Amino acid sequence: MRPFYLLLKLSLNISFRLFYKRFLVLNKHKELFGSTIYVSNHPNSFMDPILIGSLNRPIVHFMTRSDVFVWWLKPILWSAHMLPIFRQQDGTDTKGKNTDVFNKVNSSLRKGRNILIFGEGFTDDIPIRGLKPVKKGPIRMGFGALESINWSKNIYISGIGISYTDRNTMGSEFVLDNGPKICLNDYKQSYLENPSKVINEVTRIVEKNMQDCIVYVAKxxxxxxxxxxxxxxxxxxxxxxxxxxxxxxxxxxxxxxxxxxxxxxxxxxxxxxxxxxxxxxxxxxxxxxxxxxxxxxxxxxxxxxxSTLNNWLYLILIWPFAIVGFIHGFIPYIISKKVTEKIMKRRVFWGSVKMMMAQIIGSIYNVPIIVLVTKWYLPHWSLGILYYFLIPVLWRLSYEYAHQFKEIQIKRKMKSVDxxxxxxxxxxxxxxxxxxxxxx
Structure with missing residues (x-):
């Protein structure tokens, strides 16, 4: 596991607990390494891979669309276990470029590592309670890896399903469900006789498992x-x-x-x-x-x-913490919100990008504030470090404080409506x- 991947796994785990009101991870796979290709649905763009990578136990390498791999991002993406996948619309010689990528995938699976790929291929702009047809690529990838190592090691495939109540709203919820593992080696004889038939059959099984892992409406x-x-x-x-x-x-x-x-x-x-x-x-x-x-x-x-009783109680009891959270979090929040909504034309990216950007900007922005507070007001530097790691919680309280204030205004207004x-x-x-x- 690369250090940056570990850092993301730990820090984002905390971020999810602040961004979402509640969530569940079901049927967790216990092995860190297991030569498994995880195939997931893709309802929420950037949020899906970081969510699976952070909250599931297995360490994964992500198959990521190649156009994200601009030169200045390549070291970061490599550190986060990301591998490019080239599509036809990405330019010429996609087959040749993907051959190199698949060789790396084969090597990773042979060494016991795991791969995560999104079987639907892309995220819809309008949220759906369904699953688009799962592509055959992940299954071909698994059998291709087995052929490259002469079937000498067990390689597995597993469907994953993520269901959000609302993919972009802070305070929403989600369920991440892990489907059963399928050992591709069990299909060796059938595959050698008729590869296309077996690839279609296993794709259908994985797709059905993924449907069982989500709130699925067929039409x-x-x-x-x-x-x-x-x-x-x-x-x-x-x-x-x-x-x-x-x-x-x-x-x-x-x-x-x-x-x-x-x-x-x-x-x-x-x-x-x-x-x-x-x-x-x-x-x-x-x-x-x-x-x-x-x-x-x-x-x-x-x-x-x-009733406005709980809203008023929150405002009365939390205001000191909300003010402190506002000082630490307002500027990072506004910058991340404005920049994301300006550069990201598709709203489906907003939730994940805002969360990541606010985390990065807030981490940098608050360092000098904490240094000064520690120097002037705190008796020991260890308290400053503790304070620094409490900032996300304080900011979340201030965000909720603003929400409770708006709630009171809305409830007052609606009382006069027939x-x-x-x-x-x-x-x-x-x-x-x-x-x-x-x-x-």
């Missing part, structure tokens, strides 16, 4: 049906509308079960359910246009959703869901 046209039902029942994996008292794992399993039911039961002839989907879409689109959050529609039934028509429509939708969807 994109049904994404909004799942999302609408989850929001009305508040039992599912929607970031804005869910019951926070329900454990994350239970909400994730509920959403998977609901998605499976939709896959198995909803067809183009399911007129009542399709009419329900249309009405759900209309209801939530109207809320969006009117700038109404669904929790305010539930205010009479669940008044705690609009939402009775929304409440009637919501009650009707809830009744139809309970009648038509047995797993809801």
């Amino acid at each position: 994109p046209a049904r994404y909004s049906l799942l999302e609408g039902i989850m929001q009305i029942t508040r039992k599912g994996y929607n970031n804005l509308n869910h019951d926070d008292h329900i454990p994350l794992l239970k909400r994730w399993n509920y959403s998977k079960q609901l998605a499976t039911w939709i896959n198995q039961n909803v067809t183009d002839e399911s007129t009542e359910i399709l009419a329900l989907q249309k009405d759900l879409d209309a209801y939530f689109n109207l809320e969006k246009r009117m700038k109404v959050q669904d929790r305010f529609v539930l205010a009479k039934k669940e008044p705690e959703l609009v 939402l009775s028509k929304f409440a009637e429509k919501r009650a009707e939708l809830e009744k139809r869901i309970n009648e038509l969807i047995p797993v809801a």
